């Protein structure tokens with residue numbers, strides 16, 4: 001793998017910081033009632049998200065799941081319309097009709113999150129089918145969790161994209177829990193090894209807190225897909241720091257007390273900050289970068305707060321392309 | 328004009344659409360070998376005009392038996408530039424893909440604030456009446472009428488099958504088409520020209536003044552036979568085929584009932600929450616004052632379909648059931664008396 005430029009690495013840190021700051025703010029806003037419903041944060045998983053999204057090109061597609069604020073942010077989506085969507089405002093990226101569970105920003109290839117676990121996986125395969133049929137060189141990536149890895153549709157999709165050599169990457173974010181359920185109690189064997197049954201590469205990134213390791217694994221899969229050599233399954237081992245869903249007060253008692261502490265020692269943002277400092281940047285620069293990201297999130301919140309609520313009629317459009325409610 | 332069967336008309340529409348637009352692909356189980364006769368010029372591969380020969384495997388996608396994956400792939404492809412026609416063979420197999428149909432196909436455009444469009448057609452055959460037992464005899468279109476975001480068509484003649492399918496393929500919204508296998512062999516002169524039958528426009532098969540029959544799918548033929556028989560008794564029956572259930576041509580139905588004052592709704596689906604129930608409610612809400620008699624539904628009972636031919640044949644509305652229903656709404660019990668003589 002060719003060495004990454006300094007600017008590229010700074011951008012990685014910038015995007016990881018953005019996800020952290022955005023999700024920390026969203027968590028607070030939910031608890032204060034400033035965001036309706038709930039949100040699922042990617043706090044702790046930023047390296048896994050950014051390592052993957054930055055390995056994709058601007059025109060590449062991706063689909064996400066319920067824990068998917070980070071995916072569009074990682075792909076370069078502006079924060080204001082995302083925050084407005086979380087608040088249900090008119091300026092939201094989905095006009096206030098999707099919310100946290102259904103963010104989508106087609107401008108950056110984000111074809112949408114799914115609140116149904118596993119359900120968006122074949123959508124990414126379909127985007128890869130378009131590339132294949134139309135002779136484009138775009139690839140598609142499906143983000144899903146260790147819980148979703150036990151949905152049958154993943155295996156239908158791996159099989160079908162295997163026989164058709166589709167340019168798709170199945171990226172399992174193994175944060176080791178599906179809500180309260182430890183992955184090892186419901187998962188027979190190793191997720192990445194399941195790829196072998198379909199004759200496609202299966203890769204396990206053991207250190208999913210290392211953004212460069214994730215980037216390298218995903219870049220290899222992207223290059224392979226672009227060469228027309230077909231799909232790859234990548235399992236990234238990571239950890240979520242917060243509860244499953246903010247504000248639901250589900251607690252985290254199902255996790256051993258010292259487990260989170262151990263993972264906090266491998267905070268991807270701290271690790272990469274140290275990497276950047278070891279490679280010529282100063283702590284002051286890093287502090288300034290972090291402060292600038294907090295300011296960006298402040299701006300996004302201000303953008304959202306300034307937006308009006310959607311007009312009531314908005315609930316009744318966008319069902320069909322050619323007619324309104326009650327077709 | 329060419330005499331086409333119902334199935335031949337579907338094949339002709341698919342061929343026209345494949346020729347007209349490179350983005351149209353066909354995806355499904357056994358589409359390559361043309362076993363159902365809609366992806367080739369003839370019934371066998373030996374005949375010329377096989378779709379694989381014409382369009383290649385890039386656009387004719389023979390799939391594994393993975394309905395959920397197929398429907399999801401078609402949805403993702405539709406969101407990114409293709410216009411897939413998905414052949415799901417039997418309508419009972421739609422249930423395997425319920426999550427994709429309801430949670431992705433129907434909702435994505437709406438949830439994402441109009442960023443997605445979903446130009447995809449899901450074809451499936453309703454194999455009822457052919458002694459295939461409960462797992463292959465479903466008529467599930469009413470379930471999908473209950474899912475906002477999907478459009479539903481139920482053609483009942485070869486020309487409608489061709490024209491509606493062209494419209495469906497060219498449309499930017501997802502369409503489910505339900506093809507009654509009892510109609511597969513039905514023949515009719517169909518234009519060789521390309522033509523498009525619009526959605527939301529009912530077809531009045533027969534005009535009449537005493538009773539409106541709204542009939543769906545294979546029930547249209549039964550209703551026309553009943554109307555012939557009733558005409559001999561002096562009862563004038565109007566037969567309307569909505570052709571598409573979503574969108575539904577409400578005006579055509581309401582106008583007809585306002586004229587005749589009587590409504591019989593006939594369909595091969597189950598009684599509860601069926602299209603007939605929906606149409607009945609619409610008429611009761613909108614033109615109650617025009618009604619001279621209670622509305623009567625003629626449907627399949629809320630029962631699964633038995634295998635034995637001797638058991639199955641009683642399950643779907645037939646000509647006699649429809650004639651009896653019309654007698655009920657007209658108050659005629661003596662078949663020889665006319666409507667006028669009965670004091671109507």
Ligand SMILES: Cc1ncc(C[n+]2csc(CCOP(=O)(O)OP(=O)(O)O)c2C)c(N)n1
Pocket residue numbers: 066067115116117118144145146147148149173175177178179244
């Ligand atoms: C089909 C389906 N089943 C169950 C749920 C409820 N649910 C939402 S998130 C979740 C856990 C998902 O775990 P995983 O896939 O590992 O993702 P993570 O939350 O860990 O990122 C569950 C059970 C759902 N949304 N959809």
Ligand SMILES: [Mg+2]
Pocket residue numbers: 145146147173174175176177178179
């Ligand atoms: Mg998980």
